[in-house]
Amino acid sequence: MTNTDLSAAPGPGASPPSSRRGARLGRRMRSLGGLLLSLALTLLGLLLVTFIIGRVMPIDPVLKVVGERATQAQYEAARLAMGLDKPLWQQFLVYMGEVLRGDFGRSISTGHPVAQDLRRVFPATFELAALGTLIGVCVGVPLGVVAAARRGGWIDQIARVVALVGYSMPIFWLGLMGLLLFYGILGWVGGPGRQGIVYDGMVPEMTGMILVDSLLAGDWGAFRDAFSHIILPASLLGYFSLAYVSRMTRSFMLEQLSAEYITTARVKGLSERRVVWAHAFRNILVPLITVIALSFGSLLEGSVLTEIVFSWPGLGQYITKALLAADMNAVLGGTVLIGTCFVALNILSDVLYRTLDPRAK
Amino acid sequence: MTPLLSVRDLRVSFPTRSGSFQAVRGVSFDLGRERLGVVGESGSGKSMTGRAILGLVRPPGKVTAERLELDGESILNLPERRMRKLRGARISMVMQDPKFSLNPVMTIGRQIMESYRLHSGQGGQAARDKALDMLRAVQIRDPERVFDAYPHEISGGMGQRAMIAMMLAPDPEILIADEPTSALDVSVRNEVLRIMDKLVRDRGMGLIFISHDLNLVGQFCDRVLIMYAGRVVEELPAHDLHAARHPYTQGLLNSLPRLDQPVERLSTLQRQDSWRDADIATPLPGGL
Ligand SMILES: Nc1ncnc2c1ncn2[C@@H]1O[C@H](COP(=O)(O)OP(=O)(O)O)[C@@H](O)[C@H]1O
Numbered sequence: 001m002t003n004t005d006l007s008a009a010p011g012p013g014a015s016p017p018s019s020r021r022g023a024r025l026g027r028r029m030r031s032l033g034g035l036l037l038s039l040a041l042t043l044l045g046l047l048l049v050t051f052i053i054g055r056v057m058p059i060d061p062v063l064k065v066v067g068e069r070a071t072q073a074q075y076e077a078a079r080l081a082m083g084l085d086k087p088l089w090q091q092f093l094v095y096m097g098e099v100l101r102g103d104f105g106r107s108i109s110t111g112h113p114v115a116q117d118l119r120r121v122f123p124a125t126f127e128l129a130a131l132g133t134l135i136g137v138c139v140g141v142p143l144g145v146v147a148a149a150r151r152g153g154w155i156d157q158i159a160r161v162v163a164l165v166g167y168s169m170p171i172f173w174l175g176l177m178g179l180l181l182f183y184g185i186l187g188w189v190g191g192p193g194r195q196g197i198v199y200d201g202m203v204p205e206m207t208g209m210i211l212v213d214s215l216l217a218g219d220w221g222a223f224r225d226a227f228s229h230i231i232l233p234a235s236l237l238g239y240f241s242l243a244y245v246s247r248m249t250r251s252f253m254l255e256q257l258s259a260e261y262i263t264t265a266r267v268k269g270l271s272e273r274r275v276v277w278a279h280a281f282r283n284i285l286v287p288l289i290t291v292i293a294l295s296f297g298s299l300l301e302g303s304v305l306t307e308i309v310f311s312w313p314g315l316g317q318y319i320t321k322a323l324l325a326a327d328m329n330a331v332l333g334g335t336v337l338i339g340t341c342f343v344a345l346n347i348l349s350d351v352l353y354r355t356l357d358p359r360a361k
Numbered sequence: 362m363t364p365l366l367s368v369r370d371l372r373v374s375f376p377t378r379s380g381s382f383q384a385v386r387g388v389s390f391d392l393g394r395e396r397l398g399v400v401g402e403s404g405s406g407k408s409m410t411g412r413a414i415l416g417l418v419r420p421p422g423k424v425t426a427e428r429l430e431l432d433g434e435s436i437l438n439l440p441e442r443r444m445r446k447l448r449g450a451r452i453s454m455v456m457q458d459p460k461f462s463l464n465p466v467m468t469i470g471r472q473i474m475e476s477y478r479l480h481s482g483q484g485g486q487a488a489r490d491k492a493l494d495m496l497r498a499v500q501i502r503d504p505e506r507v508f509d510a511y512p513h514e515i516s517g518g519m520g521q522r523a524m525i526a527m528m529l530a531p532d533p534e535i536l537i538a539d540e541p542t543s544a545l546d547v548s549v550r551n552e553v554l555r556i557m558d559k560l561v562r563d564r565g566m567g568l569i570f571i572s573h574d575l576n577l578v579g580q581f582c583d584r585v586l587i588m589y590a591g592r593v594v595e596e597l598p599a600h601d602l603h604a605a606r607h608p609y610t611q612g613l614l615n616s617l618p619r620l621d622q623p624v625e626r627l628s629t630l631q632r633q634d635s636w637r638d639a640d641i642a643t644p645l646p647g648g649l
């Protein structure tokens with residue numbers, strides 16, 4: 001964007017403010033189109049990769065269907081029925097069509113359609129990751145900001161240790177210790193799983209996220225029970241998210257606090273709180289949102305260990321089990337889902353970036 | 362009559378591994394309702410002097426002085442809370458490059474209103490009117506548009522005018538202008554300076570104009586301090602610049618190109634170690 005000396009160009013050449021805002025909007029729409037195109041290509045690439053993986057794996061999908069003792073004729077019939085005799089590009093188109101319709105085939109280990117399995121396990125993981133990220137952000141962002149504003153002070157030192165521990169502590173061990181202490185000894189939280197036996201299947205399923213569903217049903221008992229089950233694993237994930245988010249927040253803030261416009265803000269006589277929050281913090285929102293989205297994405301895909309320790313029936317467990325059972329439909333379906341989540345997070349942070357940063361083209 | 366600002370033996374030091382480094386080493390001057398130029402090469406401590414006056418030297422930097430008085434009251438190392446009441450309201454500063462000194466994600470209008478509201482206690486509408494008035498005062502012809510613009514949408518000259526409008530909105534008594542035109546296009550420099558000069562004189566303010574450009578300072582100031590290595594080496598009225606006695610000032614003058622006396626080669630500045638600690642060439646008025 002070129003700088004125009006506004007007062008130097010008044011008169012007929014100058015456009016009224018509304019048309020300038022219109023131009024801004026037009027530019028944004030156009031680049032939004034570009035964004036959508038690149039995302040479509042990303043998804044296409046993802047499908048291509050999962051398709052190829054599905055074909056090159058040394059697992060014969062036909063054999064998986066017809067069984068080891070089928071005759072040659074039965075085998076051939078199944079092969080034709082599955083369309084495996086067609087050229088690869090046709091097979092890919094068929095695969096794409098199926099995925100777009102939400103059809104990932106049947107899982108050989110559960111016997112259900114993969115899509116149905118994913119609808120069941122994904123909300124569990126989503127709920128856990130969302131609460132974990134919420135905890136990480138609510139604690140990590142203020143901690144990082146204060147650590148930067150009082151660099152070298154005691155809060156900064158504490159934040160450093162907290163993050164270091166978060167990076168280096170094995171989650172398996174931390175989870176077991178947490179269960180032992182808060183569930184086994186203190187009895188403050190619910191044990192493994194998402195719900196106590198009493199409430200199992202009692203809440204009508206709407207979103208699949210029990211916290212949300214129990215609220216929608218107005219069932220406080222079920223909500224409290226679900227909360228007492230999720231709070232420990234979510235805190236654990238939240239701690240890891242906090243470690244990352246607070247460090248990134250701190251370094252973004254340090255960079256902004258040394259900028260000239262901060263000196264300007266101080267020259268004006270603003271309070272330190274206003275300097276830090278209204279000026280510096282406002283300037284880190286954009287990169288911070290990317291960091292938060294990344295952190296959320298990594299909790300979505302990477303909470304396998306937590307899910308195992310807490311017997312959490314989520315996506316991580318599902319994919320791991322499928323992988324061990326060579327259940328390719330389930331693995332690929334889960335992979336496509338996680339990939340789609342990352343793409344969605346990308347869109348979200350990009351849209352927020354466009355709305356929050358006036359310099360965004 | 363007490364001067365607006367009185368500075369005696371101002372020192373700013375930073376701890377280093379090998380002892381402490383003094384960026385300002387005993388600067389003294391008085392400022393009335395006048396335009397005082399501060400000239401010196403890069404690193405001579407001009408900016409640090411300005412920041413020390415505003416109480417903006419951050420730890421571990423340390424400020425000491427025999428006297429640092431605003432209207433007869435000491436402002437040396439005031440508690441932060443009291444210093445904040447003075448900053449912006451009574452002493453203000455315009456910095457070098459509006460590209461960096463304006464907040465990129467806040468509209469110009471909001472940035473101007475912010476300081477005015479803080480110090481005047483006025484509400485939103487009054488602050489908006491004041492901001493538009495100030496934009497007009499710095500001769501911006503379409504103030505409404507600039508008011509709603511973000512810093513990246515306006516030129517450097519426009520940004521610096523907005524900066525001046527912002528810093529003068531709460532009616533301070535003293536403005537420190539730290540190389541306010543060094544980052545601007547040559548074509549708009551004089552205009553911005555004239556605007557600032559007019560506002561400062563109309564309001565009867567004291568101006569400390571920091572620059573490394575002796576010509577500009579001679580043109581826009583009443584009195585000039587020449588700084589070298591953290592000290593004032595010479596002080597003289599702007600119209601007597603050609604009569605400078607200190608060899609450093611003479612060197613500065615000789616290294617300027619002149620239309621009336623073209624020379625083959627401009628002389629380069631030769632520095633001498635003795636300048637660092639020698640007494641100033643012209644004693645301050647009042648027998649300092
Ligand atoms: N935070 C700091 N720590 C140590 N030295 C500094 C710091 N800030 C500035 N200085 C030093 O102080 C001296 C004076 O700087 P400054 O006042 O900015 O010079 P000028 O504005 O005249 O170019 C320079 O030598 C600079 O390196």
Ligand SMILES: [Mg+2]
Nearest residue numbers: 407408409539
């Ligand atoms: Mg400087």
